[in-house]
Amino acid sequence: MTLIADTPQNVVADRPSLVDVDAYIASVEDRYVARGEIAPIWYLILAGGRSENAGIFDGDSRTRAKSDIGDSPFHPQARSKWDNVDYSDTRIMTRQELYQPLHKRIEFFTWRNAEVVARFEREVGDTYLRRIGEDHSFTQSLFYQLQQHGHLTVRQIEALQQQWQREDAKPVATPAPSGRTTVTGTVRSMRDETSRYGTVTKMLVQDATGFTTWGSVPNALEVQVGDKVQFDATIKPANDVTHSFFSRPTKAQSLEALSV
Numbered sequence: 108m109t110l111i112a113d114t115p116q117n118v119v120a121d122r123p124s125l126v127d128v129d130a131y132i133a134s135v136e137d138r139y140v141a142r143g144e145i146a147p148i149w150y151l152i153l154a155g156g157r158s159e160n161a162g163i164f165d166g167d168s169r170t171r172a173k174s175d176i177g178d179s180p181f182h183p184q185a186r187s188k189w190d191n192v193d194y195s196d197t198r199i200m201t202r203q204e205l206y207q208p209l210h211k212r213i214e215f216f217t218w219r220n221a222e223v224v225a226r227f228e229r230e231v232g233d234t235y236l237r238r239i240g241e242d243h244s245f246t247q248s249l250f251y252q253l254q255q256h257g258h259l260t261v262r263q264i265e266a267l268q269q270q271w272q273r274e275d276a277k278p279v280a281t282p283a284p285s286g287r288t289t290v291t292g293t294v295r296s297m298r299d300e301t302s303r304y305g306t307v308t309k310m311l312v313q314d315a316t317g318f319t320t321w322g323s324v325p326n327a328l329e330v331q332v333g334d335k336v337q338f339d340a341t342i343k344p345a346n347d348v349t350h351s352f353f354s355r356p357t358k359a360q361s362l363e364a365l366s367v
Contacts, residue, residue: 121218122215122218123211123214123215123218125203125204125207125211126207196261197219198219198220198261198264199261200212200215200219200258205258207257209256209257210257212256213253213254213257215258216253216258216259220259220264223259223264223267223268224253226271227249227250227253231247231250245270246267246270249263249267280317280318280319280349281316281318281349282318282344282348282349283318283319283320283342283344283345283348283349283350283351284318284342284344284351285342285343285344286341286342287341287342288339288340288341288342289337289338289339290314290320290336290337290338290339290342290353291314291335291336291337291362292312292313292314292315292335292336293333293334293336294311294312294330294331294332294333294334294335295310295311295312295313295319295332296310296311296332297309297310297311297324297332298310307323307324308323308324309321309322309323310322310323310324310330312336312353317349318351319349319350319351320340320342320350320351320352320353321352321353322353322354322356323354323356325357325359327359327360328359328360328361329361330361330363334362334363335361335363336359336360336361337358337359337360337362338356338357338358338360339356339358340353340354340355340356340357341353341354341355
């Protein structure tokens with residue numbers, strides 16, 4: 108499903124409640140009083156209209172705020188952009204919503220973009236919590252950003268939707284067969300591999316039914332990445348049931364050559 112500006116996703120009656128600014132500030136101050144400390148002034152503008160002053164804080168202050176109470180004095184949208192915001196787009200959080208603490212920003216974004224968050228939770232779950240040094244997918248990185256900042260921009264949402272559209276358009280991969288099989292598909296990649304027996308060119312072929320198979324390019328074939336081929340071979344499934352290895356290919360032919 109592609110979400111556009113007028114896609115109905117939220118019901119006004121279900122809109123999350125706003126945090127009471129004074130009550131929120133009082134709760135923060137109470138945490139410090141209990142420890143015999145004085146709340147830094149930058150805690151006192153984490154909610155409500157006072158958040159527009161959050162830009163004055165340095166990185167250390169923001170880090171300490173997040174570490175201590177789970178909220179960072181960080182405004183996710185530059186004030187210079189407010190004049191150009193089209194609030195008829197129901198995906199966009201209002202200024203008032205963006206001035207809420209982090210957990211409330213996430214609630215408002217979820218309310219406005221329920222389909223996006225539902226797919227995030229389905230496909231990403233808690234894998235976005237992997238160490239920063241590890242490789243994150245595009246979807247994982249955006250879900251991580253949502254958890255850190257409480258919102259995504261419209262451009263990010265649209266980029267995400269475009270990626271999901273491409274993924275949904277791909278054929279559903281079927282388990283690779285086992286035994287002697289006719290493979291008809293597209294060459295996805297090629298690589299030369301050298302051993303004590305010499306150098307052999309191998310290829311990865313994606314069958315029309317979705318599974319992939321890897322093996323040596325038959326001597327009778329002259330192909331390149333992107334070509335469509337057909338051959339008979341013995342297929343051995345890999346640990347990933349949608350992938351396999353082929354051997355003893357026969358009756359190999361390039362379907363590109365036949366179409367000329």
